[in-house]
Amino acid sequence: MPTRTGYKPGVPCWVDLASTDLTASVAFYEALFGWRAAFDTCGEAGVYGRFSQGGRLVAGIGPTFSPDRPSAWNTYFATGDAESATERVKEAGGRVAVGPVQVFDEGTMAVFQDPEGASFLVWEPVRHQGAQLVDEPVALCWSELVCRDPEGARAFYGEVFGWSARSLTGPGGGDRAEWLLDGRPVAGLRAMNGVPSPPGRGTPSLGERVAPSPGGAPSVPEAGTRSVPEAGTPPVPDRGAPSVPDRGAPSVPDRGAPCSPDAPHWLAVFAVAGCEATAVLAERCGGAVVSPPRDLPAGRHAVLADPCGAVFAVMAPSPPGGARPALPSSGESGPPLNGQIAPRG
Template identity: 35%
Template sequence: MEFAEGVPCWVDAMLPDVEGGKRFYGELFGWTFDDGAGAEYGNYTQAFLAGEPVAALAPKPDGRMPTSWTVYLATSDAAALAARIKGAGGQMIMDPMPVGPFGTTGLAADPEGAVFGLWQAGTHVGFGVQREPGAFGWTEVYARAKETVDPFYEGVFGYGGQDLDDAGEDFRIWSPAGARPGPETAIGGRALMGGSFPAEMPPHFLNYFVVADCDAAAATARHLGGRVRDEPQDTPYGRICTLVDNQGAAFAVLQEPGQM
């Protein structure tokens, strides 16, 4: 696969216990795992679905770091993207750095503090498969002020935006630069954090994995020691729910309309 500028190309989770994460996600999504990239690369462990790379798990190097999933947005020039991010009011948490022959990575935050990664591909391009059961399907940023966040992402990545009137909330979808904006080309979106979100919850990205059965995935997550943060519900784009794994990392699952 090749990924256009700003398109989600990878996700990983920073966990206190990678072996525990392998058991949880292996049963939930049917993933298998490699033996890890070794201490030189932070014992980074890739996950596979039918032999194709779909995600990674890594041990937290510092207990103060959040237990969370991070989405990586593709770029052809990580240094230039970092400059655009800073120029638009964001910040670089980790400046672009090479990861052996695999590529160049960085970690950024938008003007409200929502964190996302950058990936300039080397030998590792990103997802080998997506938008099918067990693989990544969607990402969205939860923001407080759309007047701040929308211009940031649309300016930095050139996204074309479209507001959705049928989402039941103030929701905007983004398509890559050059694509006609709309659900057919959208690669992510922006939701607003309203009164149902705790005041102390910071702006953040939520990453979705496709499943064949949303309710069964929620039940499996509970069985494995995770919890359901938002119960399964139907939307115009499928049945969704938000889950938290057995170590505290939040993510969502999506059962697409054709599977309902």
């Protein structure tokens, strides 16, 4: 897939990890996905890193605000105007946690909580446009809101992003829906029916990290293309501790109170070639399986946690034209996973 250079407002455009242990997190994701990490110092903002795959940006990583904050993945949505997005959040009944704030010459961000407390961010790009690789193995392929009040969420996000929602049916559909923007799926919605916490982990929460400095495409060594390991793959050999700079003492706004394991949250989903094999490898690398692999309308899906307790999901998507009964045709050879396959304005 060509390098992505932009996103339509309202589409998930970036994810980053707030980590309590940068070294452990980098080692885990490099082993699990084959990513490579590069860090910059950001003055008073501490440090911020970018994961790449094949030289293209896939996600960010930075320290949590303080050592007592849990690790978590954060989801960003593109916007053309962070100020107006902030006003819409307020009018719709959400909370503004941070911003809007300008992040150097990269863009403007704001951190919000919806009426149920799920954290999410918007990104108004300048130099940094977002993830350069999506919808391919070991890249972001989907974002899903897990909440207790789907009807309230439909109303709130409809006002903020102009989304509509379409309920899913068929095997694995359950209490799930898709968010649609201009008739195309951009994210998911799932009713919370008891979300298990990672065994032996701390409490995960979303949106609990320092204000990022995503940065443009860094000079990252070419990582090549790495396929997802198949079942029976031996443990990944230790490559030594990654080069992670001292986190320093960031002087940026807090992102709000941490949430409990069963609190509403946005879940980042990464595409993989094999769901079971990835889950096995995650455990071998020190992570945990929160929800074991199972079939959903869009593919084989599992929820995992990294060694620091940050929760994320992986999915082996069903092939285009394959077993995806809940996703009507969008005029292409099977609908896109998150509305990011077709070119955007």
